[in-house]
Structure formats: C-alpha cells, structure tokens
Amino acid sequence: MSFDFAVIFAKGPQILAGLGVTILIWVVGTALAVVLGFLVATARRFGGRLVNTALMIPVEVLRGTPFLVQIFLLYFGGPYIGLRLDPITAGLLGLSIYGAAYYSEIFRAGYLSVPPGHVEAADCVGFSRVQTILYIQLPEMALLVLPPSLNMVVILLKDTALLSLITVPEMTMTVSAIGSQQYAFVESIVVLALVYWGLVELANALGRIAERKISKLRLT
C-alpha cells in the first residue's frame, strides 16, 4: 500500500475554500467568544447576586456538556423553537457561545486576581466603573489571562472540525469528502492533521509575541 497525496492536492482550490471557512469561523467565533465571555464575567462581577446566579447556570451547562451535543441541539433542535439557521451561522453561533462560557471563567479568575485595594484606590481618585475596568483591572489581569486565553484559541480551532457534522463546509468536511471520493481517505486525514497543526503553531507564535509585548509593558 502506498500513499498518494497527488490526488488530494489536485483539489487545491476546494481545500482552500474549506480552509477559508475554517479560518473565518475560528477567527470570528473566537473574537465573539472573547467579547461575550468578557461581558458575562463583567456582569457577574458587578451585577449583584441575582445576575451572578442567573449567568452561572448557562455557563455551567455549556462547560458541562460536549460541544457536539450543543451544536446538534442548536442546529437540529433549533427549528422546533423557530430558530432556523444555515450551517455556517449555526456553527459560528455555537462556537461563540461555547467559547464564551470558557472565556467568562478566564476573565472571572482575572477579576479575582486584581487586589481589591487597587480598585478602591481607583474609586478614591474618581475613576468611573468603566475607567477602572479599562485602565486598572484589564491591564492588571492581562498577563494572567493570556496563557489560558491562547490555550482556548487553540481548542476552539480544533473544535471547528466538529462542525463538519452539521454540514458546515469547513476544512474537515471538504478534505475528508475529497479523500473518500478519491479513495485516499488516510492521505486526506494526514493533510488535515498537518494543516490544523500549522494553524495552531501560527496561533502560538502570535501568542508569544503578544505575551512579550504585554510583559514589557508591565515590567514586573
């Protein structure tokens, strides 16, 4: 038995299209997850006990169930409550909400890591809540929050592969379909693995640059 990668690479344009969808969902989904997660953590921090509990429940559910189950529920269950989404929208939404649950926990830990006295000092010199978040709490938590955030970026990329199961035309779906058609399934999976790994290394490299920038700012 010999490997034949040529038949896979012959479908270059198709693969690139799949890669494009993967990157789109990954980048936009992660960005939405970070923003939403930050908002949830901030609401839980400052919104009082009721808001905190009300938000804790969905966060725990999202962290306590498999992503695959969540996207099945969203895509196949959604229509029962009148939520009809095309695969890409469902995938993007699913990834954002799932990621947001994790990011909210990362930012929650970030808020807890800032000594209360630093916030009181800001209160005393007249900072508004938003100013305190922007100029004191976010910068102070940045170094702590960065490694788990980057980790989550990588996890979210890899989880986009599951979106093939709700027929999102992303890379896994495209490449494995090509592999089946061309009787080169194993080859297609090897290609997939290499491309995902390459993207992960790219993300890690960008992360290291960000880390260096931030630690230089802080100088501790």
Next chain:
Amino acid sequence: MTDSAISIKNVSKQFGDTVVLRDINLEVPRGQVSCLIGPSGSGKSTLLRCMAFLEEANAGTILIEGEPLGFVEGPNGRRKQTAAELRRTRSKIGMVFQQFNLWPHMTALGNVAASLRRVRKMSRKDAEEKAMAQLEKVDLAPRAHHYPSQLSGGQQQRVAIARALALDPTIMLFDEPTSALDPELTGEVLNVMRTLADEGMTMVVVTHEIGFAASVGNNVCFLDHGRLLFHDTPEKVFAAPRNPRLEQFLDTYLDRGAFLVQ
C-alpha cells in the same frame, strides 16, 4: 452649617452579626491633624473607610465639608448617591492605604497622572507636568519613571501620597501609612505627612506611631470595641490618661516613653 471638614453623626456599622462601630459621633476640624488610635480590631480602619465611603455605614450620616457622603436624606428615608454624586463628594478626599495599592503596570508618574488624565481630562503633557510637580513634593522626581516593583516601600508610599494629592483634595485620610514599612523607612513617610500638616491640610490618620500622634496630631481619638471612648488633645490623652481602657492600651501596646521624654 457646620464648620467641620468631616462631620460624623451616629454612625454604626456591622459586618453580619459583628458590630464594628457603635454610634460614633465625631467632628473633624478643618486644617487639623486628627489621629485615630486603639487596639487591633477596634474599628479604626472601618471608621476611616466609612469616611471615604469604601464601607457603607448601616446607620448615621457623614458630611464632607457639609455635604452628605454616600447617602442623601430624602422624604422617604435615605437613598444611595448616584455614582456621579459620590464622585463629586469624594473628590474632596485623598486616601492613603497601609498596603500602598499602587497600580503595578504604571510608573510612579503614571500612577500620579492617571486621575488627572482620566478624571480631569487633562492632556497627557499637562497631566504629567502636574504629576511631576507632585512627585517633587514627596522628593521622588528622580524616580518618576520607575515602576512600583522597582521602589522601596517608603518610596511606594510617598508615590501613593502624591497620587492621592493629585486632584487637590482638601482632606487626606491615612490608614496606618507606615505599618507595612521597615522601621528605617517610616521616617521619610512621616516627614512628608508632617510637611502636609504644616501646610494646613486636614488629615485623619489611623496610626500606631504614638510619637507622630503626639507631636503632629492636634487631637487624638481612642477607639475601643467600636466605641469612641476618648477624644482630646494629645497632651490630655498621652500624658495623663484617666480612662482605664486607654491606660491599659497605652501600657500594653505602645511605648509611651517616647512621648514622656520629649
């Protein structure tokens, strides 16, 4: 109205079931240094933090230069001030903490300039100019571009004082400003405070530095178990304490010799 810088009326505070302040009445005179002393856990920090509304009193009122702090009395009882109202009353107050609480990601200059830029909306250049002048006052201009982690405890606390002074408050609150410092570093901080006092700043100082209270304080308040037991001039308090709890406190906790020698 009142001539006091801070006027505290019937203030009580409890944490859960623990009563920490019991019906405190205190007038803090303008331009004077008032020292709060008392055993550990007697409520000194809590009372001081109430004066900056970092703690909410459960009952009573606190007026800063005649204006209500934190709560306003209305026809239907008291209501909490809006964030903007609170900021306005608080702007008269500068607070200095035992643990400095400098922001670690900003230089000394950045710490002092932050409120000028963000709250006063001054340009970066103007804010830093004014912040630099403030750092000069605490003798730290050469360290302006150092981060807190690169400064000694005494230097950090002087930066914190400069930061609290940046918005020109009329009242300065200090919570054991030298307790976290090595003994040889307390002097530089106390000297800065002495200068402030000489300039006529209204100051409330929670302190265990009896020497400072005796020489700089205009009046001394003794707190015990959440009650204000004694409020008088340092001479009266330290030289001939008549209250048995105060007597016991001074004997047990402090080196009274320092004052008696003077």
